[in-house]
Amino acid sequence: MRILxxxxxxxxxxFVRQGLESExxxxxxxxxxxxxxxxxxEGAFDLVVLDLNLPKLDGVSVxxxxxxxxxxxxxxxxxxxxxxxxxxxxxxxxADDYLxxxxxxxELSARIRALVRRSHLPAESVLTVSDLKxxxxxxxxxxxxxxxxxxxxxxxxxxxxxxxxxxxxxRSMIIEHVWNLTFDTTTNVVDVYINYLRRKVDDGxxxxxxxxxxxxxxxxxxxxxxxxxxRE
Amino acid sequence: xxxxxxALNQPVTGLQCSLExxxxxxxxxxxxxxxxxxxxxxxxxxRILLKAxxxxxxxxxxxxxxxxxxxxxxxxEMTVNDLIPVAEQQGVSVRMACPAALPVKADRVAxxxxxxxxxxxxxxxxxxxxxxxxxxxxxxxxxxxxxQWQPASNAxxxxxxxxxxxxxxxxxxxxxxxxxxxxxxxNQLETCSLRMPLATSSQTNDWEI
Numbered sequence: 544m545r546i547l548x549x550x551x552x553x554x555x556x557x558f559v560r561q562g563l564e565s566e567x568x569x570x571x572x573x574x575x576x577x578x579x580x581x582x583x584x585e586g587a588f589d590l591v592v593l594d595l596n597l598p599k600l601d602g603v604s605v606x607x608x609x610x611x612x613x614x615x616x617x618x619x620x621x622x623x624x625x626x627x628x629x630x631x632x633x634x635x636x637x638a639d640d641y642l643x644x645x646x647x648x649x650e651l652s653a654r655i656r657a658l659v660r661r662s663h664l665p666a667e668s669v670l671t672v673s674d675l676k677x678x679x680x681x682x683x684x685x686x687x688x689x690x691x692x693x694x695x696x697x698x699x700x701x702x703x704x705x706x707x708x709x710x711x712x713x714r715s716m717i718i719e720h721v722w723n724l725t726f727d728t729t730t731n732v733v734d735v736y737i738n739y740l741r742r743k744v745d746d747g748x749x750x751x752x753x754x755x756x757x758x759x760x761x762x763x764x765x766x767x768x769x770x771x772x773x774r775e
Numbered sequence: 776x777x778x779x780x781x782a783l784n785q786p787v788t789g790l791q792c793s794l795e796x797x798x799x800x801x802x803x804x805x806x807x808x809x810x811x812x813x814x815x816x817x818x819x820x821x822r823i824l825l826k827a828x829x830x831x832x833x834x835x836x837x838x839x840x841x842x843x844x845x846x847x848x849x850x851x852e853m854t855v856n857d858l859i860p861v862a863e864q865q866g867v868s869v870r871m872a873c874p875a876a877l878p879v880k881a882d883r884v885a886x887x888x889x890x891x892x893x894x895x896x897x898x899x900x901x902x903x904x905x906x907x908x909x910x911x912x913x914x915x916x917x918x919x920x921x922x923q924w925q926p927a928s929n930a931x932x933x934x935x936x937x938x939x940x941x942x943x944x945x946x947x948x949x950x951x952x953x954x955x956x957x958x959x960x961x962n963q964l965e966t967c968s969l970r971m972p973l974a975t976s977s978q979t980n981d982w983e984i
Contacts, residue, residue, distance in 0.1 A: 729899040729938040730861045
């Protein structure tokens with residue numbers, strides 16, 4: 544798995560590189576937008592980590608170019624800005640995910656894993672993990688053939704967990720993708736909703752699907768089918 | 776902002792001193808691990824303060840664009856419903872009165888996030904098993920929102936806690952969105968009052984068409 548890091552902050556790029564290499568990714572670091580644009584288009588990368596404030600050519604221009612030339616290449620944007628509007632603009636421009644500085648390495652790593660995995664999945668209408676099934680079109684969920692009633696937020700949360708089945712997702716990732724918020728929450732809102740979901744999804748079943756990952760967040764996975772089965 | 780920058784001194788100094796001491800002479804493995812763990816905690820604190828400072832600066836710079844008619848009462852109800860499970864877990868009772876439609880002109884995405892952040896911060900600051908009251912109304916062309924809560928004792932002591940910072944940031948956000956915001960505190964209660972101009976009837980008609 545090859546990752547291109549376009550980052551002009553040498554110290555930051557070094558830490559990220561070391562961390563990702565320790566997770567067995569092949570990493571290339573480029574310090575300016577022009578080099579990054581050329582390498583991302585010509586090279587065989589599986590993911591680009593792109594700083595928005597790059598010398599020679601800014602990150603947004605690199606992103607626009609990449610979307611024309613390589614529309615399916617996952618791009619994770621790093622930025623100094625935290626406002627919702629900035630995130631929306633970033634995603635509208637074609638970023639697949641967004642992480643505001645300063646960030647923790649575990650957060651970056653979790654997002655990269657989720658992105659890499661998502662990029663290998665087609666858009667599915669029915670998600671299945673073990674005996675749990677979520678139908679996005681019919682808006683219904685069942686486990687072992689029994690229907691589960693969920694609120695809109697619980698449904699969105701379960702869908703996000705199932706889309707990332709077999710992968711750890713952080714609380715920040717959940718709050719961003721399910722609640723569409725970009726700040727650190729001050730309550731345990733994610734944990735509370737996870738507990739509600741657990742009661743509805745796991746209670747009464749010998750195999751638990753929603754797991755707490757200490758120090759990271761949560762993971763939904765079944766015993767035999769960690770990767771969602773796709774049915775159109 | 777000055778308070779935030781001042782508050783940064785403490786964790787930065789702590790981090791520098793603990794690292795200096797750690798490299799001053801060889802130590803046992805456990806000592807290094809403890810220093811690293813302390814360093815991580817201090818870094819987390821620095822990160823929170825930096826984020827808060829940057830958010831405040833960004834809010835002050837922000838220009839409100841993409842304004843549309845937003846029903847503040849609907850947004851309020853939706854946000855409260857989202858937070859009810861959290862309040863229940865904290866044992867906080869939420870009492871809300873929202874009798875009128877409150878159309879205001881705002882950036883929908885920004886004000887939705889702002890409402891969540893504001894109410895979530897208030898909920899975090901409310902003492903367990905106490906009441907959080909939210910009263911929404913109209914008054915002379917303004918949408919008014921009065922939020923009153925009994926603060927937890929630790930919240931009163933730490934104005935730079937994560938929740939207190941979130942509240943300060945959201946209050947700055949309301950001001951930037953065009954609201955007047957007043958915060959008062961007595962021994963037992965904290966109150967935050969917001970007043971935001973109601974959308975005029977012509978603006979509302981445009982939206983209805």
